[in-house]
Amino acid sequence: MRISLFHGNGGKQTRKLIEEVFLKHFKQSGPLEDAAYLTVPSRQIATTTDSFVINPLFFPGGDIGKLSICGTVNDLVVSGAEPLYITAGFVIEEGFSIDNLNKIAQSMAEEAEKNRIKIVAGDTKVVERGKADGVYINTTGIGTVKRRFSVEDVHPGDAVIITGPIGEHGLCVLIEREQLEVESPVKSDCESLYPLISPLFEIPQVKWMRDPTRGGLATVCLELCEDTGLGMVLFEEKIPVREEVQFLCEMLGFDPLYLANEGRALIVASKEKADEIVELLRKHPSGKKAGVIGHITDEFRGVKLITEIKGERFLDYFEEDPLPRIC
Amino acid sequence: MTILKKTRFQEYADPSEIIRLINKLNTPSQSVRIMNVCGSHEHTICRSGIRSLLPRNIELIPGPGCPVCVTPEEDIINAVEISNRNGMVLATYGDMVRVPTQAGSIREKAKNLKIISSCHEALTTAKDKPVLFLSIGFETTAAPAASLFRMGPPSQFYFLSSHKLTKAAMKALCEDEEVGVDAFIAPGHVSTITGSREWEELSQNYGIPVVIAGFGAEDILSSIALILFMLKTHNPKTENVYKGVVKKEGNIRAQKLMKEVFDITDTRWRGLGTIENSGLELKDSLSPHNARSSFQWERIDDEDGLCRCKDVIMGKAYPHQCPLFKKACTPHTPKGACMVSREGACNIWFRFGRW
Numbered sequence: 173m174r175i176s177l178f179h180g181n182g183g184k185q186t187r188k189l190i191e192e193v194f195l196k197h198f199k200q201s202g203p204l205e206d207a208a209y210l211t212v213p214s215r216q217i218a219t220t221t222d223s224f225v226i227n228p229l230f231f232p233g234g235d236i237g238k239l240s241i242c243g244t245v246n247d248l249v250v251s252g253a254e255p256l257y258i259t260a261g262f263v264i265e266e267g268f269s270i271d272n273l274n275k276i277a278q279s280m281a282e283e284a285e286k287n288r289i290k291i292v293a294g295d296t297k298v299v300e301r302g303k304a305d306g307v308y309i310n311t312t313g314i315g316t317v318k319r320r321f322s323v324e325d326v327h328p329g330d331a332v333i334i335t336g337p338i339g340e341h342g343l344c345v346l347i348e349r350e351q352l353e354v355e356s357p358v359k360s361d362c363e364s365l366y367p368l369i370s371p372l373f374e375i376p377q378v379k380w381m382r383d384p385t386r387g388g389l390a391t392v393c394l395e396l397c398e399d400t401g402l403g404m405v406l407f408e409e410k411i412p413v414r415e416e417v418q419f420l421c422e423m424l425g426f427d428p429l430y431l432a433n434e435g436r437a438l439i440v441a442s443k444e445k446a447d448e449i450v451e452l453l454r455k456h457p458s459g460k461k462a463g464v465i466g467h468i469t470d471e472f473r474g475v476k477l478i479t480e481i482k483g484e485r486f487l488d489y490f491e492e493d494p495l496p497r498i499c
Numbered sequence: 500m501t502i503l504k505k506t507r508f509q510e511y512a513d514p515s516e517i518i519r520l521i522n523k524l525n526t527p528s529q530s531v532r533i534m535n536v537c538g539s540h541e542h543t544i545c546r547s548g549i550r551s552l553l554p555r556n557i558e559l560i561p562g563p564g565c566p567v568c569v570t571p572e573e574d575i576i577n578a579v580e581i582s583n584r585n586g587m588v589l590a591t592y593g594d595m596v597r598v599p600t601q602a603g604s605i606r607e608k609a610k611n612l613k614i615i616s617s618c619h620e621a622l623t624t625a626k627d628k629p630v631l632f633l634s635i636g637f638e639t640t641a642a643p644a645a646s647l648f649r650m651g652p653p654s655q656f657y658f659l660s661s662h663k664l665t666k667a668a669m670k671a672l673c674e675d676e677e678v679g680v681d682a683f684i685a686p687g688h689v690s691t692i693t694g695s696r697e698w699e700e701l702s703q704n705y706g707i708p709v710v711i712a713g714f715g716a717e718d719i720l721s722s723i724a725l726i727l728f729m730l731k732t733h734n735p736k737t738e739n740v741y742k743g744v745v746k747k748e749g750n751i752r753a754q755k756l757m758k759e760v761f762d763i764t765d766t767r768w769r770g771l772g773t774i775e776n777s778g779l780e781l782k783d784s785l786s787p788h789n790a791r792s793s794f795q796w797e798r799i800d801d802e803d804g805l806c807r808c809k810d811v812i813m814g815k816a817y818p819h820q821c822p823l824f825k826k827a828c829t830p831h832t833p834k835g836a837c838m839v840s841r842e843g844a845c846n847i848w849f850r851f852g853r854w
Contacts, residue, residue: 425841427850477548477852478548479546479547479548479716480547480716481514481515481547481548481549481552481716481717481720482514482515482552483547483548483549483550483551483552483716484548484551485545485546485548485551485851485852486852487852488849488852490850491829491830491831491849
């Protein structure tokens with residue numbers, strides 16, 4: 173079965189699609205209202221929205237459905253919020269397989285359940301063949317604020333921590349898209365950060381965090397330095413990169429520092445607490461490779477990389493988009 | 500000097516040990532200008548931040564190491580004109596199509612374009628349609644291009660050779676006092692074809708050290724130490740620290756193939772002008788396939804405007820000394836050839852940040 177323009181006309185077919193695909197997986201029932209009523213446990217809520225246009229829709233380690241939940245959840249988490257609710261808007265191309273739509277909705281439901289969040293509102297639109305590429309998803313997340321992070325708390329001497337190996341999502345998507353034959357497949361790191369990161373909300377010495385998605389680790393570090401007017405020193409040998417990722421990047425001419433991640437966080441914390449934080453992260457299966465990769469300084473502005481041979485170079489924004497449509 | 504005697508497979512040579520040696524061999528009052536002529540060497544130098552580890556008097560200069568950068572506008576514009584006029588497919592490599600010229604780029608102007616990743620694709624295309632193949636590169640790509648003529652190309656296959664010989668450019672740079680090269684790091688890949696003996700003429704005639712290096716940071720550092728040692732002992736030679744890969748005589752089969760197909764000729768280099776015996780042209784026996792002699796050819800001079808690619812290729816300026824670098828000229832909007840290819844010095848400097 174395939175999606176037709178009738179599925180998007182707001183009539184009987186639309187309702188059927190919503191009931192048989194989305195409501196079934198999202199375990200919602202009852203009348204379809206125009207808005208959802210929500211209860212939040214605190215007066216301080218955080219909200220974020222993100223659209224997902226990734227190509228290909230299915231990739232090792234995830235699909236657009238999982239990504240659309242994780243991406244929005246992670247934006248809430250690195251802002252110190254506990255995710256509670258999520259909404260989902262779909263733009264579907266005429267002719268798209270309903271089987272694939274089911275798979276995507278199922279991934280979304282599974283990921284939402286894992287994170288104990290509810291998919292509370294949705295929208296479905298269908299556009300003519302050729303006017304979209306399969307399916308696009310927009311998700312908006314709402315969370316309750318547990319901690320507020322601010323770049324103003326970032327000071328010289330603070331440690332910079334990464335929660336895991338970098339570059340995997342970007343490289344995985346590239347390999348899938350270009351159908352490159354590689355011996356050891358690279359899996360996307362696409363994953364919700366909530367279980368790994370939420371214990372850090374309790375630690376006052378944790379000052380700031382961000383998930384290095386598009387533009388990779390380098391771009392997030394550059395943005396932090398721009399926002400704080402401070403500098404950062406990163407040690408290449410301390411930045412975890414899986415061997416196969418390093419090898420393929422060298423072969424294909426990519427720099428893992430600029431490749432997207434979908435399940436990693438960059439954390440700035442007081443130096444004296446850094447080792448303890450790393451220990452805590454390493455106890456979780458997703459944080460086994462966590463480590464301190466550098467520190468904040470006021471000796472210069474920008475991001476200085478100390479290379480493996482102890483040479484120095486300053487990182488800069490990447491102007492070319494090495495990989496469009498990775499999330 | 501024992502650490503330099505280890506071959507390229509010197510996984511255990513500690514870079515800090517080589518840097519200590521460099522400092523020991525260095526004469527701070529004496530400026531040393533070491534030129535590399537291979538984009539991959541410049542890549543390693545920038546990526547590893549090697550310049551930041553060296554004493555200030557030692558300069559590492561990127562030279563004409565990118566084949567895309569040295570292809571003159573004349574060849575590009577004529578390739579477009581001839582292919583458009585004669586209803587041919589213009590086949591060439593991906594980077595070439597973005598090189599800006601006074602008449603636009605190939606991507607903008609060619610009516611029928613085929614981007615290839617191997618020269619054999621150009622030949623395959625010529626089975627169905629007339630093709631003009633703009634073939635560029637140093638010895639490493641000239642050898643496979645020569646092999647096309649052993650495969651009996653169809654009469655509608657036209658070859659435009661923009662192939663260049665590395666040593667000829669290095670000689671020209673030795674003779675240019677303004678450049679002032681004190682030593683060369685010779686290209687590893689090219690040397691696999693030419694052999695290490697190719698460069699001996701440079702150390703003998705011009706009295707400058709030449710070291711053939713692999714592509715690791717340690718390879719480059721070892722080459723610098725070896726160069727300083729030769730300068731200090733006034734004993735300039737051609738040394739090979741890429742021994743497992745580069746032989747003295749090179750790849751004899753490839754050399755034979757090139758001799759069979761090409762004659763050595765004077766040719767124009769973007770940035771460097773015409774250099775005697777520096778190019779490869781199809782032999783007269785293959786002239787029915789030669790695009791340059793088979794069609795009307797227009798003589799065109801390079802026009803660089805504010806772009807300083809010419810000086811960058813010659814080693815007279817670093818990329819960041821060009822007024823357009825990182826401003827009007829980026830990999831997305833290249834104004835000069837050196838910003839287009841990932842082997843070009845400006846593109847490499849752009850990607851690996853500032854220092």
